[in-house]
Amino acid sequence: xxxxxxxxxxxxxxxxxxxxxxxxxxxxxxTWVPEKGxxxxxxxxxxxxxLLLASLWTLARWFLKQTPESRSLEPYLPREAIYVxxxxxxxxxxxxxxxxxxxxxxxxxxxxxxxxxxxGRHSWPLTLSLTFGVPIFIFCLFEWALTxxxxxxxxxxxxxxxxxLIY
Amino acid sequence: xxxxxxxxxxxxxQAFEPLNLTMIIIGCxxxxxxxxxxxxxSVNGVAILLPITFLVPPTAAIMFLAAVYYGAMYGxxxxxxxxxxxxxxxxxxxxxxxxxxxxxxKADVALTAxxxxxxxxxxxxxxxxxxxxxPLAEFALxxxxxxxxxxxxxxxxxxxxxxGDDIPKTIFSILIGLxxxxxxxxxxxxxxxxxxxxxxxxxxxxxxxxxxxxIYGIGEMLWTIxxxxxxxVVHKVTTSWKSFVANVKTVREYIMTTTLxxxxxxxxxxxxxxxxxxxxxxxxxxxxxFSKDPDSFGKGNVSxxxxxxAANNAASTGSMLPMxxxxxxxSPTTAILLGGMIIxxxxxxxxxxxxHPDFVWGLIGSxxxxxxxxxxxxxxxxxxxxxxxxxxxxxxxxxxxVLCVVGGFAPTQTMHDVWLMLLFGIVGYxxxxxxxxxxxxVLAIVLGPLAERSFRQTLLGSQGDPMVFVQSPISAxxxxxxxxxxxxPLVSRVLKARKAAD
Numbered sequence: 001x002x003x004x005x006x007x008x009x010x011x012x013x014x015x016x017x018x019x020x021x022x023x024x025x026x027x028x029x030x031t032w033v034p035e036k037g038x039x040x041x042x043x044x045x046x047x048x049x050x051l052l053l054a055s056l057w058t059l060a061r062w063f064l065k066q067t068p069e070s071r072s073l074e075p076y077l078p079r080e081a082i083y084v085x086x087x088x089x090x091x092x093x094x095x096x097x098x099x100x101x102x103x104x105x106x107x108x109x110x111x112x113x114x115x116x117x118x119x120g121r122h123s124w125p126l127t128l129s130l131t132f133g134v135p136i137f138i139f140c141l142f143e144w145a146l147t148x149x150x151x152x153x154x155x156x157x158x159x160x161x162x163x164x165l166i167y
Numbered sequence: 168x169x170x171x172x173x174x175x176x177x178x179x180x181q182a183f184e185p186l187n188l189t190m191i192i193i194g195c196x197x198x199x200x201x202x203x204x205x206x207x208x209s210v211n212g213v214a215i216l217l218p219i220t221f222l223v224p225p226t227a228a229i230m231f232l233a234a235v236y237y238g239a240m241y242g243x244x245x246x247x248x249x250x251x252x253x254x255x256x257x258x259x260x261x262x263x264x265x266x267x268x269x270x271x272x273k274a275d276v277a278l279t280a281x282x283x284x285x286x287x288x289x290x291x292x293x294x295x296x297x298x299x300x301x302p303l304a305e306f307a308l309x310x311x312x313x314x315x316x317x318x319x320x321x322x323x324x325x326x327x328x329x330x331g332d333d334i335p336k337t338i339f340s341i342l343i344g345l346x347x348x349x350x351x352x353x354x355x356x357x358x359x360x361x362x363x364x365x366x367x368x369x370x371x372x373x374x375x376x377x378x379x380x381x382i383y384g385i386g387e388m389l390w391t392i393x394x395x396x397x398x399x400v401v402h403k404v405t406t407s408w409k410s411f412v413a414n415v416k417t418v419r420e421y422i423m424t425t426t427l428x429x430x431x432x433x434x435x436x437x438x439x440x441x442x443x444x445x446x447x448x449x450x451x452x453x454x455x456x457f458s459k460d461p462d463s464f465g466k467g468n469v470s471x472x473x474x475x476x477a478a479n480n481a482a483s484t485g486s487m488l489p490m491x492x493x494x495x496x497x498s499p500t501t502a503i504l505l506g507g508m509i510i511x512x513x514x515x516x517x518x519x520x521x522x523h524p525d526f527v528w529g530l531i532g533s534x535x536x537x538x539x540x541x542x543x544x545x546x547x548x549x550x551x552x553x554x555x556x557x558x559x560x561x562x563x564x565x566x567x568x569v570l571c572v573v574g575g576f577a578p579t580q581t582m583h584d585v586w587l588m589l590l591f592g593i594v595g596y597x598x599x600x601x602x603x604x605x606x607x608x609v610l611a612i613v614l615g616p617l618a619e620r621s622f623r624q625t626l627l628g629s630q631g632d633p634m635v636f637v638q639s640p641i642s643a644x645x646x647x648x649x650x651x652x653x654x655x656p657l658v659s660r661v662l663k664a665r666k667a668a669d
Contacts, residue, residue, distance in 0.1 A: 037627035040353040051342045057335035081393045120561025
C-alpha cells in the first residue's frame with residue numbers, strides 16, 4: 001500500500017469515526033437544557049462535528065494532491081518495517097493476552113525471553129538475566145515499594161508466601 | 168523583589184531536603200540517559216515515569232520529573248554529537264555542527280560546549296522564570312471561567328498558527344484529544360458519555376497517561392525501531408582534565424550567542440505550540456546570522472552547538488511558566504506534568520501560588536539545583552553516557568515496552584486501560600507516518616475537562632449568550648489573538664502566492 005492510498009484510507013476512517021462519535025453524542029442532550037445550560041452531549045457533539053470537517057478537509061486536500069503524502073507513491077509500511085514493527089506489536093499483544101491467563105510475571109518472563117533471545121539473538125546469560133531480572137525489578141518496584149498489586153491471574157496463589165514476607 | 172527572594176530561599180532550602188535532593192539527582196541522571204537515547208526524549212521519559220512517582224510526596228515527585236525534563240534536554244546533545252542522531256527532536260539543531268565536530272575528532276569540545284551552554288541557558292531561563300512567574304500568576308488571578316476558556320482557545324490556536332504542521336491534521340489532533348477527554352461521566356450532570364459498546368472500562372474516562380504512554384511510549388518506540396534498524400556508529404570521545412579545562416576556556420567564543428539563544432529560547436518556550444525544537448532551530452539561525460564566519464556553520468562551529476543547546480534548555484523552563492501560572496502547559500512534557508499535578512490533587516493555575524506556595528517555590532528552587540547537578544553529572548559521566556548509547560535496541564525496546572505496560576496499568580489498575588494504550592500506540596504510530604502531529608492531542612486531553620467546564624460555566628452564567636466571550640477584555644484579546652493565529656498560515660500563503668505571481 002502506498003502512502004497516498006494510506007492517507008485516503010485514514011481520511012475515510014476518521015470521517016466514519018467522527019460520524020460515529022456524532023451519532024453516539026446524540027444519545028444525550030446536544031442542545032440547551034433550560035436552567036442546566038448546554039446538555040451533556042453538546043460539547044462532544046460539536047467537537048465531533050469539528051473532527052468530521054477536519055477529516056473532510058484532509059480528504060479534499062488529498063483529491064487536490066495538496067499534501068506531500070497524497071503525492072507520495074512510496075510504500076506506507078515497507079516490508080522490513082512490517083516485520084520489525086509487527087513482531088513488536090505481536091509480542092506486546094501476546095503479553096497482554098498472557099496477563100489475563102497466566103498473570104503479568106510469567107507473561108513478562110516469556111515476553112523478555114522471546115524479545116531478547118529470538119528477536120535480539122543475544123547470549124543465554126544476558127537473556128536469562130533480563131528474563132528473570134525484569135519481572136523481579138517490576139515486582140519490587142510496584143508491589144513492594146508502590147504497593148500497587150499487578151494482575152497475576154492463575155498465579156496469584158504462588159505469591160501468598162511472598163506477601164507474608166513483605167507485608 | 169524582596170518577597171520573591173525570600174520565597175526563592177525557602178524553595179532552595181526545600182530542594183536541599185534529603186529526599187528532594189535525592190530525587191533531583193536521580194531525576195537528572197535518568198533524564199540524561201533518557202535524553203541521550205535516540206527515540207526517547209523528555210516527554211517519553213516523563214510519561215513513562217509518572218506512575219512511579221506515586222511512591223513519593225507530590226513535591227518530591229514534581230522535582231524528580233522536572234529534573235528528568237531538564238536532564239533530557241542536556242542528554243539530547245550526547246547522541247546528536249556522538250551518533251549524529253538527535254536523542255530527541257529538541258536536539259536536531261545540535262547535529263548540524265555537533266556531528267562535524269565529532270567527525271573531526273573534537274567530540275569532547277562539542278560535548279563540553281553543549282553542557283556549558285545548557286547550563287547558561289538553564290540559569291538565565293530560571294532567573295527569568297523566577298522574575299516573571301509571580302506577577303503573571305497575580306495577574307491571572309483575575310481570570311474567571313470565560314478568560315480561562317479563551318486562554319485555552321489561544322493555546323490550541325498556537326498549534327494551528329505556529330505549529331508548522333498540516334492544518335486540518337493539527338485541528339484533528341486537537342479535537343480528538345478533546346473528544347477523548349469527554350469519555351466517561353459528565354463532569355456537570357454526572358451522566359455517562361461515549362461509553363462505546365457499554366464497556367464499563369470507559370466509565371472512568373480515558374486517562375491522559377494512557378494516551379501519553381500509548382503515543383510517546385509505544386508509538387514512538389515503534390517509530391524508532393522502524394527508523395533506526397541499521398547499525399549506528401558511535402564516535403569515540405577522549406576526555407582528560409587538561410582538555411576539559413582548555414574546552415571550558417573556549418566559552419568566550421560562544422558566550423554571546425549562548426546568551427541570546429537562552430533569552431530567545433525562554434520566550435519561544437512559553438508558547439504552547441513552539442517549545443524547545445523551534446527554539447533551538449531559531450537560536451541556531453540567529454547564531455549563524457550574527458556570526459563573523461557564517462560559512463563555518465554546518466562544518467563544525469562550536470557556536471552552532473552552544474546556541475541551540477542553550478535555547479532548548481531555556482525553552483524547557485519557559486514552557487513551565489504558563490503551566491504554573493495559568494494552568495496552560497507550554498509543551499507536551501508540561502502537559503503530562505500538569506496532568507500529574509491534577510492526580511496529586513493540586514489545581515494548576517494562578518491559585519497554586521497562594522494555596523500551595525511550598526510546592527511552587529520548591530519546584531522553582533529545584534530547577535536551580537537540577538541545573539547545577541545536571542552540569543556536573545553531564546561533564547563527569549560523558550564516557551558512561553556514550554557507552555549507554557551502544558546498548559542494542561533489542562534490549563532497550565522490550566524494557567521500555569514493559570515499563571509502558573506496567574505504567575499504563577498503575578494509575579487506574581485496569582487491563583482495559585492497558586489495551587487502550589496499545590491501541591493508541593499503534594494508531595499514533597500509523598497517524599504519525601501520515602504526518603498527523605500527536606503533541607496537540609496530548610495537550611488537549613489534559614486541558615479537555617478544564618476547557619469544557621469553563622465553557623459550560625460561562626454559557627450557564629450568560630444564559631446561553633455567546634457574546635460573553637468578547638465582552639470581557641482579557642477574553643476578547645485572547646480570542647482576537649487566537650483568530651489571528653489561526654488565519655496566519657492562510658494569510659501568509661495568500662501573500663506568498665501573490666508575491667510569486669508578481
